[in-house]
Amino acid sequence: MDGPMAVSALLSKLEIPRDTVLVIRDGTLVPGDAMLGPDDHIEIRPVISGGRS
């Protein structure tokens, strides 16, 4: 990542549909329009569970 980038831009660059993940920084949610810096540590957490019962 060169320079700051919006969460939504990062997800589309990675081709991840926005509704299938949450972006988490320091234990809290980062909204789609938030800017991420090159030093930010984020978790992209999938939210889809597959089990059926």
Next chain:
Amino acid sequence: MKCRVCRGPAVVDVRRHNANFCEEHFLKLCRDQVEKAIHDHRMLEPGDRVLVAVSGGKDSLALWDILLQLGYETDGLYLGLGIGDYSSESGRFATGFAKERGLNLEEVDISSEYGFDIPGGSRAARRAPCSACGLTKRHLFDEAATRGSYDALATGHNLDDEAAVLLGNVLRWEHEYLGRQRPVLPAGDGFPKKIKPLVRLGEREMAAYCVLRGIDYMVEECPMAEGNRHLAYKEALNGIEDRSPGTKHSFYFGFQERTSVLFAGAGDSAGRPTRCDRCGAPGNSAVCAFCRLMERAGGRLPAAPEPVPVELGATRSNGQGSATT
């Protein structure tokens, strides 16, 4: 991004509602949606005792948290399914949640109590893992809810789950399943009342709810889920939802409000209701599906609990202590 309610900075977007929310108003939205589901479908009365089926995942822990906030009296039941590390880790999340909050969680390990596990049961009975697992969970949760005289058994099925199941049932015209796909099933014939209070919330919302409430949950997927049909239906619906947000909601609730009545009664037990010869569970065959699965997998029912000796002061006799009350 601004919160739709207070115009403060938002932390989460809900495209189905075409809106963004701050933490406070998002958590309120989740509680309100559960309250509305409970009210609209007459799931519970104030003060009801509820058994929550807890898996350690986001949905069941969020459900438990919300039911507590709404003031219901709740206990949890966790089933150790014997699916390797997945089961031992999800068990830790379930017990951690209950312990931190001082809640009552019963844990049943099926390998030690019933002598089989899901991978083994699925192989022995030649059933898909999720089918063996589903029938085991339904049997044991129903049985526990009945034994504990709970007013209802609550499960964490969310809108994404229910819409995907509905799609699968429609694609194959499973009219019996369609007849039973309701957010609440009344008690009857020895079965407890079953409720799905999360039907108005999607799975991304449940995950966001847990993060914001500081609930640690099992993020990793069950290894047995991979490649199952249910996941394919979810993906298909997500593709449609992406282009037209709100589709899952109108698909599921449109069915409930307008079409479900066409299938009413189709899923009600056919044949004469009876009791399982082995375990006494209600059903309509001599040996229930759970006992058949368990027996094929080489398991057995737990021995009936030994009568607890009661020593009565006045009749204390020879130390055999088998007085009954």
